[in-house]
Amino acid sequence: MRWWAARNEGRAEFVVEVVLQNVEKRWGSVTAVHDLNLTVNDREFLVLLGPSGCGKTTTMRMVAGLEPVTGGEIRIDGERVNDRPARDRDIAMVFQNYGLYPHFTVGENIGYPLRLRKVPEPERGQRIKAAAAKVHLDDYLDRRPKALSGGQRQRVALARAIVRTPNLFLMDEPLSNLDAILRVNMRAELKHLHHELETTTVYVTHDQIEAMTLATRVAVMDQGKIVQLGSPEEIYSNPQTLFVGTFIGSPPMNLLHGRLDNGVFTNSSVRLEGWPISASGDVVLGFRADAVSLAEPQAGNLSGKVFAVEYTGSGLLVVVSVGNAMVTAFGDLTKRPTFDDLVDLRLDPSAVFVFDPATGDRIPLPSKGA
Ligand SMILES: Nc1ncnc2c1ncn2[C@@H]1O[C@H](COP(=O)(O)OP(=O)(O)O)[C@@H](O)[C@H]1O
Numbered sequence: 209m210r211w212w213a214a215r216n217e218g219r220a221e222f223v224v225e226v227v228l229q230n231v232e233k234r235w236g237s238v239t240a241v242h243d244l245n246l247t248v249n250d251r252e253f254l255v256l257l258g259p260s261g262c263g264k265t266t267t268m269r270m271v272a273g274l275e276p277v278t279g280g281e282i283r284i285d286g287e288r289v290n291d292r293p294a295r296d297r298d299i300a301m302v303f304q305n306y307g308l309y310p311h312f313t314v315g316e317n318i319g320y321p322l323r324l325r326k327v328p329e330p331e332r333g334q335r336i337k338a339a340a341a342k343v344h345l346d347d348y349l350d351r352r353p354k355a356l357s358g359g360q361r362q363r364v365a366l367a368r369a370i371v372r373t374p375n376l377f378l379m380d381e382p383l384s385n386l387d388a389i390l391r392v393n394m395r396a397e398l399k400h401l402h403h404e405l406e407t408t409t410v411y412v413t414h415d416q417i418e419a420m421t422l423a424t425r426v427a428v429m430d431q432g433k434i435v436q437l438g439s440p441e442e443i444y445s446n447p448q449t450l451f452v453g454t455f456i457g458s459p460p461m462n463l464l465h466g467r468l469d470n471g472v473f474t475n476s477s478v479r480l481e482g483w484p485i486s487a488s489g490d491v492v493l494g495f496r497a498d499a500v501s502l503a504e505p506q507a508g509n510l511s512g513k514v515f516a517v518e519y520t521g522s523g524l525l526v527v528v529s530v531g532n533a534m535v536t537a538f539g540d541l542t543k544r545p546t547f548d549d550l551v552d553l554r555l556d557p558s559a560v561f562v563f564d565p566a567t568g569d570r571i572p573l574p575s576k577g578a
C-alpha cells in the first residue's frame with residue numbers, strides 16, 4: 209500500500225507509475241487487446257490514440273478495474289492490481305457522457321466523491337469551491353446539470369475528478385461531445401490543469417489533434433495493439449508505419465503508389481529520381497503538405513491539374529490531381545491558382561517517407577538515418 213501512504217506525505221516524492229505488461233482482453237473469440245505493453249510514467253499525460261474499435265476504452269477500463277484482464281498484469285506504483293477492485297485503485301475517471309447526477313446541484317455533483325469518503329464539512333465545502341474555481345464554475349454551484357451548457361457539464365465532471373487529488377486520472381474522450389470552439393478551449397484548460405496538478409493521466413481519444421496538443425507521449429493503437437509510442441514530435445516526424453503516418457497530421461499525408469528501381473520512383477504519371485535506396489519493388493511514398501509547394505513552370509518534379517483550392521485564413525491548401533493521386537500542398541496567398549490550372553510542384557525528397565505497401569512498414573532511407 210505504498211502509494212496510499214506516500215500520498216499523505218505530499219506530492220513531491222510521490223510516484224504513480226502505471227505498468228501494463230502483456231495485457232490481454234478477450235471476449236470469447238473477440239480479442240480486443242493483444243499482448244499490450246506500456247509504462248505510463250509518473251506525472252505523464254499519456255494519450256491512447258486510435259480509430260474507433262481499436263481497444264482504447266477497453267484498455268482504460270482494465271486500468272480502472274472496471275473490466276478484468278484475461279491475461280497479463282497491471283501494476284500501479286509497482287503493486288499488482290489485477291485483483292484490486294475499482295474503488296480501491298484511487299483513480300478518478302472522466303467520460304465522454306459526463307455521468308452527472310441530474311437531481312444533484314453542481315456543488316453536490318462535484319462533492320460526491322468526498323461524501324462517499326465521508327470528508328466532513330467545512331473541509332468538503334472548501335474543496336468543492338477550490339475544484340470549481342479551477343474549472344471556472346464558482347458561480348454555478350447551485351445550478352443543476354440541465355441548466356448548463358455541454359462545456360459546463362464537462363467541467364463539472366472534471367471538477368468532480370480533481371476534487372480529491374486521486375493517484376491517477378483516466379479520461380475517455382472527454383471532449384468528444386463538445387462543439388469545435390469549446391473543444392479547443394477545454395483542451396487548453398486540460399493542459400493547464402495537468403501543469404498545475406501534475407497528476408499522472410491516461411487520456412483516450414480518436415482525435416489526432418487532441419492527442420498531439422495534449423500528450424507528453426502518444427501511444428498509437430490499431431486493432432488492439434500499440435503500433436507506435438513516442439512524443440507527439442516523434443510520432444509526427446518519424447512515423448514507423450503507413451498507418452501511423454496517415455492517421456497523424458492535418459491535412460492527411462499525401463501518398464503516391466508506384467515502383468522503385470535503381471533509385472528511381474515511377475508510376476503511370478510520375479518519375480522521381482535520386483532515391484538513396486538500392487532495394488527495388490513496389491513502394492508507397494508518403495509526404496506531408498509542407499514537403500511540397502507550387503513551383504515555377506518547369507522547376508518542379510511533379511505536375512498535375514488543380515482539383516481544388518482551399519482558403520485557410522493564413523494561407524491556402526492546393527489540392528492537385530497528379531495522375532490518379534491527390535496531392536495537397538501548402539500554397540501562399542500571393543499566387544492563388546484556380547480549378548483546372550496546370551501546375552508544377554516541387555517535392556522535397558528529404559521529407560518523403562517510403563513504405564512497404566505489403567506490410568505498411570517504413571523502409572529506412574540511409575540519408576535520413578531512420
Ligand atoms: N463487452 C464487450 N463484449 C464484446 N466485445 C466488446 C465488448 N466491449 C468492447 N468490445 C469489442 O472490443 C473492441 C474494442 O472496443 P473499445 O475498447 O470500445 O474500442 P475503442 O474505445 O478504441 O473505440 C471492439 O471490437 C468492440 O466491439
Ligand SMILES: [Mg+2]
Nearest residue numbers: 264265266380
Ligand atoms: Mg472508446
